[in-house]
């Protein structure tokens with residue numbers, strides 16, 4: 297029944313901590329159901345300990361899974377997966393679910409190359425009802441499944457587990473709106489831990505906080521009930537009035553009126569760490585028809601003190617830590633690390649904002665991840681976390697730009713996918729000069745296919761009034777940001793990858809870089825590499841290696857995918873018969889495609905006539921290296937680059953094969 301198909305994993309540690317005595321015997325939800333109710337607390341404790349033990353060795357998302365241990369146990373105890381579908385929004389909280397559904401002994405491979413995915417994934421297990429990674433999709437998927445179950449007459453149940461952060465995403469509200477109206481049998485569990493990755497923000501968050509802290513609601517409710525008590529001791533008419541008044545007031549002031557207005561029955565808030573209470577509530581809810589929302593209050597990082605204290609830091613851990621103190625056990629590094637591209641962005645933005653008071657900035661829920669925090673601290677009135685709301689972030693930036701502000705929208709490539717229409721409709725058509733700082737462009741590593749920033753060049757390149765650039769290194773990133781900050785003719789997208797920059801020494805000042813112009817990095821003969829973005833580092837490495845063997849391969853850092861530096865491409869076309877384009881992005885519609893489009897329409901004869909006296913009547917043969925047209929799974933960035941052949945080895949091989957081909961063709965001609 298399981299869809300798991302693992303490849304052998306030879307290189308990473310396969311250490312698996314010993315599971316507790318109850319957990320040891322659980323390979324499926326059916327095994328869990330064999331436990332008597334009174335052992336649910338014990339199994340929850342064992343599950344939590346197992347998550348702590350294994351993540352402390354192998355890393356991964358952490359706080360969110362600890363927070364839903366009891367909910368996970370209760371859900372699998374009461375519902376009947378896989379017939380009943382449990383959909384985990386985002387999915388970073390589903391470690392307990394994976395461990396209880398047959399993947400405990402493979403969990404060491406979580407997020408590693410060819411190992412388990414860090415998110416629920418349909419191809420991995422029948423218990424992963426729906427693939428996730430981006431937030432706020434669960435209610436839509438649940439509604440679709442509920443309608444299908446209805447049409448099929450199965451009577452199977454559907455549950456969506458969604459966090460308070462994910463609930464701020466517009467799609468969640470679109471789905472609530474539709475589900476309440478369609479009156480289908482869907483259970484939405486709102487897992488409210490008052491946290492996104494960073495502290496959750498927005499009016500919804502305050503509404504939920506009001507319910508859970510009970511400050512407003514409970515006080516008002518208690519006072520009204522006291523008052524009603526007096527009425528009730530009066531005569532029959534007064535009692536009837538009191539009763540009517542009570543229901544009206546109850547609807548108005550008891551928690552959940554927002555969800556009720558969407559057509560959901562609201563239950564809660566309930567303690568999400570009381571597994572017995574959860575089990576009972578879920579059993580009751582199972583037989584209640586129609587759209588229902590259960591509001592569960594949990595603590596992110598529950599049961600691991602450092603994670604409860606510093607919830608943002610412990611959202612995810614990439615290196616081993618002491619499972620009691622939380623202290624990092626990563627080997628100390630002597631080498632001073634190069635700053636991450638996102639940190640270079642964060643620092644440069646503050647410096648630019650100091651000089652230019654029109655600069656404002658926003659992030660959809662990733663202030664830590666995209667390093668907007670320094671700007672938010674330095675200029676709290678000019679930097680905004682808008683919640684998990686990418687579409688809104690883009691149009692919000694456009695609104696600011698319409699009023700003359702220079703908006704820097706810090707956004708991950710993969711999440712900007714959500715804002716495509718806003719890019720076209722609100723930014724490009726109105727020619728508003730928003731700067732998009734597109735983080736996590738290219739493969740991101742362990743988060744895998746839902747998070748790779750593979751498509752941004754392809755989806756941006758077709759939009760007019762938009763510059764698309766990518767720096768070769770952190771100095772260029774700073775200078776591109778500066779140039780973009782002073783450019784007001786159109787929007788500008790600067791893409792850069794996850795992780796460390798080159799470590800070069802940076803100038804304090806900013807310098808303008810020419811728009812639409814690339815740069816020759818190294819001269820050469822016969823073969824030219826035209827690279828786009830920081831992946832050009834592989835070209836630098838490979839060209840050096842070839843030079844050591846006496847073979848000169850030319851390298852051009854093209855800097856812009858739009859506008860293309862056609863002058864430089866002409867020069868390359870005249871000089872080289874073989875050109876390799878290299879990018880960390882989908883080849884379909886990417887930078888290489890842009891070059892191919894240009895060369896396909898290039899009139900070589902005209903070019904030769906005007907620029908050179910060489911006898912060349914065809915454009916160079918083009919080799920486009922980038923992400924192939926298939927889903928790229930998870931692994932380290934380097935493993936993935938190597939797998940698809942765009943790492944240094946792949947590049948060397950490609951050059952070698954061209955050299956071999958040239959030799960043969962020279963010989964035979």
Ligand SMILES: Cc1ncc(C[n+]2csc(CCOP(=O)(O)OP(=O)(O)O)c2C)c(N)n1
Nearest residue numbers: 360429430431459460461462491492493661
């Ligand atoms: C569309 C989208 N934007 C941003 C993210 C990045 N992200 C992953 S988890 C997360 C926080 C989710 O908060 P919540 O739903 O409350 O879950 P919790 O981690 O608190 O359990 C964010 C912003 C994402 N996965 N999807």
